[in-house]
Amino acid sequence: MWKRNKKYIHVAKNSFQEAIIYRVSTLAFFFSEIFSFIFIFYLWTSIYKQGGQIGNYELKDLILYYFVSNFLWITIKGTDIAWDVGDEIRMGQITNVLLRPMRYARYKFSQMLGGLAYRTSVFMVVFMLIGIFLSSYINFNIELKNILFFIIFFAIGYVINYFIFYTLGLTTFWLGLVRGFNFSLSVITGFMDGSVIPVDLLPRIVRNINDFLPFKYIIFTPVSVFNGKIQVTWETLVIPIAWIIVLYLLAKFVLNKGIKVYEGYGA
Amino acid sequence: MKKAIIEVRKLNKTYEYSNKKEGLKNSFRDLFKRKKLYKHAVKDVSFDIQEGELVGFLGPNGAGKTTTLKMLSGILTPSSGEMKIMGFDPSKREEKYQMQFAFVMGQKSQLWWDLPAMESFILNKEIYEISDKDFKERLDEFVELLDVKDVIYKQVRQLSLGERMKCELIASLLHAPKVLFLDEPTIGMDVVAQKNIRDFIKKYNKEKKVTIILTSHYMEDILQLCERIIIINLGQVIYDGPMDALIRKYAANKLISVSFENEVKSEDVEKFEFLKKFEGAQASFDVPREKVKDVAREILSSNLPVKDIDISEEDVDAIIRNIYVEKK
Ligand SMILES: Nc1ncnc2c1ncn2[C@@H]1O[C@H](COP(=O)(O)OP(=O)(O)OP(=O)(O)O)[C@@H](O)[C@H]1O
Ligand SMILES: [Mg+2]
Numbered sequence: 001m002w003k004r005n006k007k008y009i010h011v012a013k014n015s016f017q018e019a020i021i022y023r024v025s026t027l028a029f030f031f032s033e034i035f036s037f038i039f040i041f042y043l044w045t046s047i048y049k050q051g052g053q054i055g056n057y058e059l060k061d062l063i064l065y066y067f068v069s070n071f072l073w074i075t076i077k078g079t080d081i082a083w084d085v086g087d088e089i090r091m092g093q094i095t096n097v098l099l100r101p102m103r104y105a106r107y108k109f110s111q112m113l114g115g116l117a118y119r120t121s122v123f124m125v126v127f128m129l130i131g132i133f134l135s136s137y138i139n140f141n142i143e144l145k146n147i148l149f150f151i152i153f154f155a156i157g158y159v160i161n162y163f164i165f166y167t168l169g170l171t172t173f174w175l176g177l178v179r180g181f182n183f184s185l186s187v188i189t190g191f192m193d194g195s196v197i198p199v200d201l202l203p204r205i206v207r208n209i210n211d212f213l214p215f216k217y218i219i220f221t222p223v224s225v226f227n228g229k230i231q232v233t234w235e236t237l238v239i240p241i242a243w244i245i246v247l248y249l250l251a252k253f254v255l256n257k258g259i260k261v262y263e264g265y266g267a
Numbered sequence: 268m269k270k271a272i273i274e275v276r277k278l279n280k281t282y283e284y285s286n287k288k289e290g291l292k293n294s295f296r297d298l299f300k301r302k303k304l305y306k307h308a309v310k311d312v313s314f315d316i317q318e319g320e321l322v323g324f325l326g327p328n329g330a331g332k333t334t335t336l337k338m339l340s341g342i343l344t345p346s347s348g349e350m351k352i353m354g355f356d357p358s359k360r361e362e363k364y365q366m367q368f369a370f371v372m373g374q375k376s377q378l379w380w381d382l383p384a385m386e387s388f389i390l391n392k393e394i395y396e397i398s399d400k401d402f403k404e405r406l407d408e409f410v411e412l413l414d415v416k417d418v419i420y421k422q423v424r425q426l427s428l429g430e431r432m433k434c435e436l437i438a439s440l441l442h443a444p445k446v447l448f449l450d451e452p453t454i455g456m457d458v459v460a461q462k463n464i465r466d467f468i469k470k471y472n473k474e475k476k477v478t479i480i481l482t483s484h485y486m487e488d489i490l491q492l493c494e495r496i497i498i499i500n501l502g503q504v505i506y507d508g509p510m511d512a513l514i515r516k517y518a519a520n521k522l523i524s525v526s527f528e529n530e531v532k533s534e535d536v537e538k539f540e541f542l543k544k545f546e547g548a549q550a551s552f553d554v555p556r557e558k559v560k561d562v563a564r565e566i567l568s569s570n571l572p573v574k575d576i577d578i579s580e581e582d583v584d585a586i587i588r589n590i591y592v593e594k595k
Contacts, residue, residue, distance in 0.1 A: 007393035
């Protein structure tokens with residue numbers, strides 16, 4: 001069992017190494033992230049000038065929210081998985097995986113995990129530094145328990161996001177090109193996953209629909225576990241885990257169907 | 268007779284496709300209604316290959332060579348027909364089968380682009396469960412033979428085409444496959460690099476008794492390497508037999524191309540036998556093999572202002588034409 005899967009650890013390791021080679025793009029990423037954070041910071045500070053609160057968020061709550069959600073965004077959504085998968089299918093690179101004793105699903109997951117590990121380790125340091133700066137501004141006082149739960153929900157959020165965009169990428173088997181589609185979906189899901197605005201500040205109807213969708217578990221839920229707005233119970237765990245199972249089965253189904261229609265594009 | 272290691276019977280592949288228009292709107296429209304088109308790329312192909320043979324697939328662009336190899340390696344499912352390789356049906360994509368063959372594509376890399384080739388080798392060691400000892404022995408041997416000691420520690424994206432292909436070959440051979448498919452392994456390379464690769468393939472086939480199918484549209488490649496040749500045209504096998512018989516029957520001639528310093532008079536050129544084409548400062552001759560030397564010597568020792576002379580094999584199209592002429 002272990003021996004059969006050791007290869008996937010090497011895949012993750014190689015992709016971690018590749019990510020290090022692209023550190024220039026990481027740096028660019030990092031600066032754009034810092035700027036957008038500063039922008040959000042000032043935007044909300046001026047909105048809150050008169051004091052008071054929006055929904056159940058005071059200014060410092062919102063700043064904390066964006067602080068954590070930006071970290072999640074950059075680590076979880078830092079690679080365009082759909083594009084990566086789509087490109088591999090379109091250019092025929094997937095052939096190289098299919099003809100070797102390797103499972104494409106596991107190969108891709110490990111490869112993406114390598115990138116995640118890289119981004120998480122870099123941005124954890126970066127965000128801790130920002131956090132030190134912010135802590136003179138606002139008082140964090142986060143319980144240790146919340147941090148532990150946060151790690152669990154971070155993993156859940158990552159996996160949900162992974163399966164959604166992985167499956168989207170797999171549609172390239174039929175559609176040929178997913179880029180435009182992919183972009184529109186990213187914009188829409190930005191509102192639903194909580195990276196643009198906390199989802200509990202959305203209009204009631206949207207919120208009600210969103211409750212039946214998996215997106216909010218990607219960013220909103222982990223943040224809310226971190227800041228204590230969501231108390232973790234069995235129920236808060238069961239639903240996203242059920243989503244993971246559903247999305248996993250869907251991805252598996254789509255991959256199997258896709259490989260059947262795949263005819264080795266290119267070459 | 269010994270049982271063949273590769274058996275192919277009446278293999279067919281028809282691609283179903285549609286002409287996709289660009290744009291999101293068209294993509295969606297295509298999804299619901301689109302005109303299906305069919306391409307019968309491989310037609311009733313049958314052959315047997317014995318263990319240790321090195322067989323060349325020769326054919327013009329679009330003949331169906333790659334499609335055939337893709338079916339043999341299990342990436343494509345045939346529309347009909349049967350295949351048996353080492354007792355396996357490739358379409359089932361069994362790991363046991365995948366552990367024993369390799370498919371090297373000249374135009375597609377299996378190496379990690381941003382890492383040194385060595386990292387890809389190590390990954391393959393895990394994928395194919397190669398022991399430390401075998402890995403080291405084989406790697407050392409290949410590195411020595413192909414002279415890539417430093418190359419394998421350089422980022423793959425920085426390698427020349429020839430260097431990269433050497434690394435592709437190493438990556439594909441570390442698990443000591445019994446069957447090897449090489450799809451245009453020398454594409455785009457200069458003459459020296461081509462020869463390096465060819466010599467290596469030849470030696471490897473001789474020493475390890477590995478069964479190899481190699482495709483190319485260069486007659487030269489196949490001539491140097493293969494004793495047996497299968498010619499495919501428009502999806503069909505039109506010749507399957509020994510190399511020397513092919514040469515005797517259908518490639519009896521070689522091509523001499525001459526370019527002159529300046530334009531010459533046609534009567535000066537026309538006095539030579541076997542003239543095929545002449546225009547101003549260029550002439551080509553279609554010469555029987557055994558007379559090539561003589562004709563070349565005559566041309567060079569004449570008073571024509573020869574700038575350059577080149578002797579080459581006839582191209583695939585000419586050979587195919589000869590085969591069809593013969594069949595009529
Ligand atoms: N996925 C596909 N969909 C539709 N037609 C295809 C597809 N792949 C290949 N074909 C067609 O099938 C025919 C055979 O293609 P194939 O790639 O096997 O040729 P080949 O002999 O390898 O040619 P080349 O020497 O150019 O590599 C071609 O006419 C090609 O256009
Ligand atoms: Mg081809």
